[in-house]
Amino acid sequence: AHPDVLYDLVSLNSYDQYTYTHCVNVAVLTVGIGVASGLGRAVVGPLGVGALLHDLGKRSVPPEILNKPGRLEPGEFEIIQTHVVEGEKILRGHEAIQRESLDVVLQHHERLSGSGYPLGLSGEALHLPGRICAIADCYDAMTTRRPYQRARTPYEALLQITKEVETYDRDVLDTFIRMLGKVGVPKKTHAEAV
Numbered sequence: 086a087h088p089d090v091l092y093d094l095v096s097l098n099s100y101d102q103y104t105y106t107h108c109v110n111v112a113v114l115t116v117g118i119g120v121a122s123g124l125g126r127a128v129v130g131p132l133g134v135g136a137l138l139h140d141l142g143k144r145s146v147p148p149e150i151l152n153k154p155g156r157l158e159p160g161e162f163e164i165i166q167t168h169v170v171e172g173e174k175i176l177r178g179h180e181a182i183q184r185e186s187l188d189v190v191l192q193h194h195e196r197l198s199g200s201g202y203p204l205g206l207s208g209e210a211l212h213l214p215g216r217i218c219a220i221a222d223c224y225d226a227m228t229t230r231r232p233y234q235r236a237r238t239p240y241e242a243l244l245q246i247t248k249e250v251e252t253y254d255r256d257v258l259d260t261f262i263r264m265l266g267k268v269g270v271p272k273k274t275h276a277e278a279v
Contacts, residue, residue, distance in 0.1 A: 112137035114221035135189025142172025154232040198251040216254040
């Protein structure tokens with residue numbers, strides 16, 4: 086990776102440690118799903134870079150909104166949503182960042198149903214790397230304690246994601262569940278979440 090990109094990532098740690106840790110977690114999960122899906126190195130590399138940097142745009146969100154303990158007001162949620170486009174803007178200036186990585190950043194909050202943001206993409210318009218990162222992002226966010234929510238168990242998180250059948254790619258989700266089963270998620274989680 087280009088040194089300036091690494092600086093951007095490290096600066097995120099000093100801005101908000103949760104977001105930095107979340108980015109690392111999501112990158113590990115995303116690469117794991119990519120490998121488990123049989124994607125080649127040429128796809129997994131940019132996928133991992135995009136996942137590692139997917140929330141870089143949160144540097145532009147005021148900390149009092151980013152870490153607000155209560156429910157966000159509509160205007161505050163709109164400010165949070167800007168992190169996707171802001172992240173893509175930051176990364177677009179780096180020659181070392183491939184288009185596929187930018188797609189991960191832009192699409193990690195898009196949903197198959199068209200209910201996501203920033204573009205409201207749906208179906209085939211949402212590329213596989215974006216579909217993969219969306220699941221990893223949601224899972225890590227749900228299983229991590231935040232000021233505004235308790236950490237859910239892996240089972241609870243997978244059950245919730247599985248219920249949203251029109252939102253997430255079922256094949257990617259099945260691969261993710263199998264992958265987690267191999268690394269130690271309780272068998273109950275695997276069996277009942279499927």
